[in-house]
Amino acid sequence: MTDTANLVQRLPNDIGGLSAGKIEQVDHELEPWEKRCHALADVLDFHKIINTEEKRCGVEALGAEMVAKLSYYERWIVAFANILFRKRILTPTELALKMQDVQKRWDAYDNGVHAHGPDDLGDGPA
Amino acid sequence: MKDSHDHPHAETGATGRPGYYDFLESAVRELLIEKGHLAAGEIRRQIEVLDSRTPAVGAKVVAKAWCDPLFKARLLANGRSACEELGISFYDDTQVVVLENTSSVHNLVVCTLCSCYPRPILGLPPDWYKQKPYRARAVAEPRVVLAEFGTIIPDDVEIRVHDSTAMVRYLVMPQRPAGTESFTEEQLAELVTRDAMIGVIRANQPAANEP
Numbered sequence: 001m002t003d004t005a006n007l008v009q010r011l012p013n014d015i016g017g018l019s020a021g022k023i024e025q026v027d028h029e030l031e032p033w034e035k036r037c038h039a040l041a042d043v044l045d046f047h048k049i050i051n052t053e054e055k056r057c058g059v060e061a062l063g064a065e066m067v068a069k070l071s072y073y074e075r076w077i078v079a080f081a082n083i084l085f086r087k088r089i090l091t092p093t094e095l096a097l098k099m100q101d102v103q104k105r106w107d108a109y110d111n112g113v114h115a116h117g118p119d120d121l122g123d124g125p126a
Numbered sequence: 127m128k129d130s131h132d133h134p135h136a137e138t139g140a141t142g143r144p145g146y147y148d149f150l151e152s153a154v155r156e157l158l159i160e161k162g163h164l165a166a167g168e169i170r171r172q173i174e175v176l177d178s179r180t181p182a183v184g185a186k187v188v189a190k191a192w193c194d195p196l197f198k199a200r201l202l203a204n205g206r207s208a209c210e211e212l213g214i215s216f217y218d219d220t221q222v223v224v225l226e227n228t229s230s231v232h233n234l235v236v237c238t239l240c241s242c243y244p245r246p247i248l249g250l251p252p253d254w255y256k257q258k259p260y261r262a263r264a265v266a267e268p269r270v271v272l273a274e275f276g277t278i279i280p281d282d283v284e285i286r287v288h289d290s291t292a293m294v295r296y297l298v299m300p301q302r303p304a305g306t307e308s309f310t311e312e313q314l315a316e317l318v319t320r321d322a323m324i325g326v327i328r329a330n331q332p333a334a335n336e337p
Contacts, residue, residue, distance in 0.1 A: 013239045013240055014238070014239065015238060015258055015261055015262045016236075016238025016239070016261065016262060016264075016265045016266075016289065017238075017262065017265050017266045018258075018262040018266075019262065019263070019266075020258050020259040020262035020263050021259050022259060022274065023254055023257075023259045023260045023263070023271065023274050023275075024254060024257075024259070025252070025254050025275075026252075026253045026254055026257075027252040027253045027254065028253060030250070031148075033144060033147065033148040033151050033152075035173055035176065036151055036155065036169060036173065037151050038176060038250065039169045039170075039172035039173045039176060040151065040154070040155055040169055042172050042175075042176075042217060042218065043164055043168045043169055043172055044158075044164075045218060045219075046168075046217075047163060047164065049158075049163060051292070052218075052242070052292035052293075053292045056239060056240045056292065059240070070147075071147075072241075072253075072256055073147070074147045077147055077150050077151045077154065078147075078150070080154055081150065081154055084154065084158075089158070089161070089163065090154070090157055090158075090161075094157060095150075095153055095154065095157065098153035098156060098157050099149050099150060099153040101153075102149045102152045102153050102156070103149055106144060106149075
């Protein structure tokens, strides 16, 4: 078998049966944004916007480097954005502009300009 | 070996100021709400649902099955509908297959492709379940994997490894420990841990739990 045949036969998520190291019995409490991301995934599924298999494929489509380097929920949110672009529900431009808005709200909050704390979704000043 | 995607979040946490992916999540969610695809309260409500699901829910199911043979039969025939009988709502389209451990069969659950898990019953999976070493090895060398969890399965006991899918999830019903004949369902439920329902360990022995 050539080296490239192996790449074709094993997409990044397809790791069952490969050799791997010791299982470290690790866990962590989700960050607030990670929990929101999980809830977002469920709600997108309820609305038949992105289902579980589309999500898994979306993560795989990020490619081996991003799959290896991004954390679990980082992969999810990037995959969601890509899927939403492909389905023409969002555009890259509007997402970039909205991210700037969100960041500006935090900048204002950090500088004490904004009177409010993070809203009750925990996602920063409204 | 620690999987590379489990790195600590340098951008978040310590300062409370969100990082890139946190902004990305907020932006995606806000746009979907603005465009009318989601309602603002839906995410909050789903967070509450997620918070309400812990391994204690699954432990109750297992303890009931240990005590009630008719319920157990229904649970093994259709995991989802039997759980729904107990008021456990399924917020997704998944089915649940309940796997009974016996003196001749030990069941183990994995999701080799990603992290599929019976979340309505157990809550969210632990990080190790989502990482490469467990996903890669559970199907190839389950006895070695179980030994790493301190679970030694005799050679004459068959090990069945179940690989989850987007639509079908698995819950292990561990063997009821000896010496628990007089236990109530509540006392039995305390012996049933998350890891026992994944199949990597057995139910706890009562002595370890009694004062």
